[in-house]
Amino acid sequence: MYHYDDFDQAFVDARVAQFRDQVDRRLAGDLTEEQFRPHRLMNGLYLQLHAYMLRVAIPYGTLDARQMRKLAEIARVYDRGYGHFTTRQNIQYNWPALKDTPDILAELASVEMHAIQTSGNCIRNVTADHFAGVAHDEIADPRPYAEILRQWSSLHPEFSFLPRKFKIAVNGATHDRAVIQAHDIGLQVVRNEGGEIGFAVYVGGGLGRTPFVGRKVRAFLPERDLLGYVEAILRVYNLEGRRDNKYKARIKILMHEKTLETLKGEIEAEFEARDRALLDLPPEEVARVAAFFAPPALELKKPVSDRVERRRDKDARFASFLAANVTPHKAPGHVVVTVSLKPIGAPPGDCSADQMDAVADLAEDYSHGEIRVSHEQNLILPHVALGDLPAVYDRLASVGLATPNAGQISDIIACPGLDYCALATARSIPVAERIAQKFGDGAKARAIGPLKVKISGCINACGHHHVGHIGILGLERAGEETYQITLGGSGDENAAIGQIVGPGFSYENVVEAVETIVETYMGLRADASETFLDAFRRVGLAPFKEALYERSAGSDI
Amino acid sequence: MPDIITANRLADGVVVFQTAESTWSEDFNDAEVLPDAAATKAASARAAEDAARNLVVDVYAVAVETRNGHVVPKALREAIRAAGPTVRRDLGKQAQGLGPRSAPIAVGDA
Ligand code: SF4
Numbered sequence: 001m002y003h004y005d006d007f008d009q010a011f012v013d014a015r016v017a018q019f020r021d022q023v024d025r026r027l028a029g030d031l032t033e034e035q036f037r038p039h040r041l042m043n044g045l046y047l048q049l050h051a052y053m054l055r056v057a058i059p060y061g062t063l064d065a066r067q068m069r070k071l072a073e074i075a076r077v078y079d080r081g082y083g084h085f086t087t088r089q090n091i092q093y094n095w096p097a098l099k100d101t102p103d104i105l106a107e108l109a110s111v112e113m114h115a116i117q118t119s120g121n122c123i124r125n126v127t128a129d130h131f132a133g134v135a136h137d138e139i140a141d142p143r144p145y146a147e148i149l150r151q152w153s154s155l156h157p158e159f160s161f162l163p164r165k166f167k168i169a170v171n172g173a174t175h176d177r178a179v180i181q182a183h184d185i186g187l188q189v190v191r192n193e194g195g196e197i198g199f200a201v202y203v204g205g206g207l208g209r210t211p212f213v214g215r216k217v218r219a220f221l222p223e224r225d226l227l228g229y230v231e232a233i234l235r236v237y238n239l240e241g242r243r244d245n246k247y248k249a250r251i252k253i254l255m256h257e258k259t260l261e262t263l264k265g266e267i268e269a270e271f272e273a274r275d276r277a278l279l280d281l282p283p284e285e286v287a288r289v290a291a292f293f294a295p296p297a298l299e300l301k302k303p304v305s306d307r308v309e310r311r312r313d314k315d316a317r318f319a320s321f322l323a324a325n326v327t328p329h330k331a332p333g334h335v336v337v338t339v340s341l342k343p344i345g346a347p348p349g350d351c352s353a354d355q356m357d358a359v360a361d362l363a364e365d366y367s368h369g370e371i372r373v374s375h376e377q378n379l380i381l382p383h384v385a386l387g388d389l390p391a392v393y394d395r396l397a398s399v400g401l402a403t404p405n406a407g408q409i410s411d412i413i414a415c416p417g418l419d420y421c422a423l424a425t426a427r428s429i430p431v432a433e434r435i436a437q438k439f440g441d442g443a444k445a446r447a448i449g450p451l452k453v454k455i456s457g458c459i460n461a462c463g464h465h466h467v468g469h470i471g472i473l474g475l476e477r478a479g480e481e482t483y484q485i486t487l488g489g490s491g492d493e494n495a496a497i498g499q500i501v502g503p504g505f506s507y508e509n510v511v512e513a514v515e516t517i518v519e520t521y522m523g524l525r526a527d528a529s530e531t532f533l534d535a536f537r538r539v540g541l542a543p544f545k546e547a548l549y550e551r552s553a554g555s556d557i
Numbered sequence: 558m559p560d561i562i563t564a565n566r567l568a569d570g571v572v573v574f575q576t577a578e579s580t581w582s583e584d585f586n587d588a589e590v591l592p593d594a595a596a597t598k599a600a601s602a603r604a605a606e607d608a609a610r611n612l613v614v615d616v617y618a619v620a621v622e623t624r625n626g627h628v629v630p631k632a633l634r635e636a637i638r639a640a641g642p643t644v645r646r647d648l649g650k651q652a653q654g655l656g657p658r659s660a661p662i663a664v665g666d667a
Contacts, residue, residue, distance in 0.1 A: 049638050050570075
């Protein structure tokens with residue numbers, strides 16, 4: 001884990017003091033709301049549907065047990081006993097009081113955390129693969145690069161007032177678990193023929209009102225040029241991105257309007273024109289930062305555990321947990337455990353203070369103190385010894401966190417939607433809950449296989465619906481919630497935007513529509529190994545359209 | 558169309574409603590129902606003064622109607638705001654008996 005140096009700590013502490021003064025002045029009436037709003041947003045504090053909402057950054061989704069305990073304490077003392085983990089690997093508190101936020105930020109600073117740049121038209125929390133450092137297929141740990149980008153972009157004077165928010169994701173494995181092609185800049189760690197580390201650079205990805213998959217602007221960017229090249233992209237965007245229409249202000253629109261070739265040419269020209277020495281990233285600096293992320297010294301163990309095998313044989317639910325939530329670690333005899341925050345019938349991503357404490361304890365006892373947050377709104381215990389799995393499972397089960405559904409149809413991403421969000425047009429959480437209840441976490445869900453359902457409560461697409469295998473977008477039509485379904489989206493290395501299947505469905509009928517889609521897939525798949533996405537890519541929309549609108553009475557047209 | 562005036566209390570963000578006495582109440586049922594546009598305009602002006610005095614933020618009028626003898630916000634968004642999250646009945650005004658008196662918004666399959 002990265003640890004703050006004196007500079008970092010002084011910087012974050014100074015921000016807390018500054019915000020405390022701003023809040024005091026606001027409460028005393030010395031600042032108007034118009035004057036104060038940009039300050040509170042710069043510190044992650046929104047005004048939402050019911051109350052203020054504080055979004056806390058979890059850089060690249062990595063945190064330790066001590067930090068998780070602090071998040072639990074904040075939930076308990078300053079909020080309503082829970083928090084919501086988001087698709088950007090952050091945590092949101094839904095009920096903080098403005099007068100308490102300086103104290104909350106001070107609590108966060110005491111464990112090297114903050115809420116800076118979790119809002120506003122700046123470079124947001126840099127996200128990364130949640131299996132970073134442990135994945136089998138990893139070329140290099142993406143987190144040192146994410147940390148370097150975080151340091152470089154924090155309060156960057158040139159890029160604090162961009163045309164719009166700007167999101168960067170880094171993936172270090174061959175399989176993209178960070179959805180990099182849905183980001184303004186997506187960085188894929190690669191090796192060139194000489195074995196040197198660098199990045200394939202994607203620009204202009206983004207979801208929202210006008211979704212685009214990122215386009216590759218560089219097949220190999222040498223590691224040392226990382227900051228210089230990212231700066232060149234930001235410069236071109238800062239200068240040319242539209243500021244007259246916020247719906248057209250993201251770099252994806254600039255890419256679309258200018259075309260890939262033109263934008264690429266401008267980025268390269270900007271990059272060439274600058275003095276390379278100014279933003280050179282020397283290997284020593286990469287090594288210095290990478291040292292913080294060195295894997296823990298794991299004792300080599302047998303790749304099979306008798307204890308686990310015995311439990312698997314007699315406990316079907318444990319066997320399901322092994323199959324769905326446990327992934328091999330690159331160190332033999334160790335595994336990566338996905339802690340599903342999708343218990344059937346509960347809000348995706350919500351975690352109570354007691355559950356946070358339980359995960360912190362488990363991390364300390366069994367995972368070298370480390371925890372990850374995934375963009376899929378789950379938690380990860382990254383370094384668990386295989387033989388400890390029964391104990392970890394039992395303790396997770398005792399706090400309602402052993403749902404064996406990772407990657408399955410009930411492991412749904414859902415944004416807060418109309419239950420919490422001031423911008424929402426429809427609810428998303430209860431739709432997720434109902435779908436999860438319909439398919440459960442047992443034999444039915446396992447038979448369906450890997451299937452990513454993603455739900456957003458408005459066109460802003462925080463629930464990543466465009467890249468869901470089944471995507472659901474909640475809209476409002478004539479005062480009623482309406483749900484538009486897209487199929488075939490994907491957020492991995494073969495990223496694709498889902499295709500709209502047809503007219504939308506009512507709140508009542510949307511779950512039935514998903515059921516029809518799943519039944520159609522089950523009926524047409526070549527065999528059980530053909531996933532929903534593979535089958536969709538083979539057959540296209542037609543059979544699903546037919547099932548939804550011609551044969552079924554479920555549609556609302 | 559009748560309206561009520563709502564806002565968030567500055568210091569803690571709690572949703573509040575303007576009463577007939579021009580005070581702010583956490584209870585939806587204390588809201589003054591304004592029968593016409595003129596009344597809404599006058600009440601909004603009073604609310605704006607409270608915003609200027611830094612008591613509340615984000616003042617706006619919400620259209621309400623009477624359903625089964627109870628005053629309720631017309632729009633789903635406002636109904637959820639006045640009651641609390643439909644997925645957490647233990648939170649928000651509904652948990653304290655301060656939400657609209659009408660039946661709760663349906664969540665599950667009928
Ligand atoms: S997608 Fe819309 S409703 Fe959902 S969290 Fe984002 S802004 Fe809110």
